[in-house]
Amino acid sequence: MDLGFDVVVMVTGIVLVFGILVLLMAIITVEGMIFDKIGKSKKKAAAPAKAAAPAVKAASEMPAPEVEAGISSEIVAVIAAAIAAMTGGKYTLRAVRRASNNWGRAGVDDVTSPF
Secondary structure, three states: OOHHHHHHHHHHHHHHHHHHHHHHHHHHHHHHHHHHHHHHHHHHHHHHHHHOOOOOOOHHHOOOOEEOOOOOHHHHHHHHHHHHHHHOOOOOOOEEOOOOOHHHHHHHHHHHOOO
16 A cells, blocks of 8 residues: 555545635625625615605504403513514504414324324
């Protein structure tokens, strides 16, 4: 066995793997730059339409949500904050009701259904 040939094959393999990784990193970076430019141009085009959007109502103008008995005010506040954060204040919370537990029913149906 020739030790020199083995070393050359090993070094060539390592250089080739890292070279391709660097090439992939460069390709992904260039694609990111291209998509950033496309996104910025779309934001510039959409900016005038956003300025014409109606103003968001103040919290004092909004009616209090209907809350089912047994649901704490902290839970209502968290749900309202999540809705406001996800929609940018576009939607408001009108009612909070407990939902039935369909996961338990689905588990029972899964175990008891015939094959």
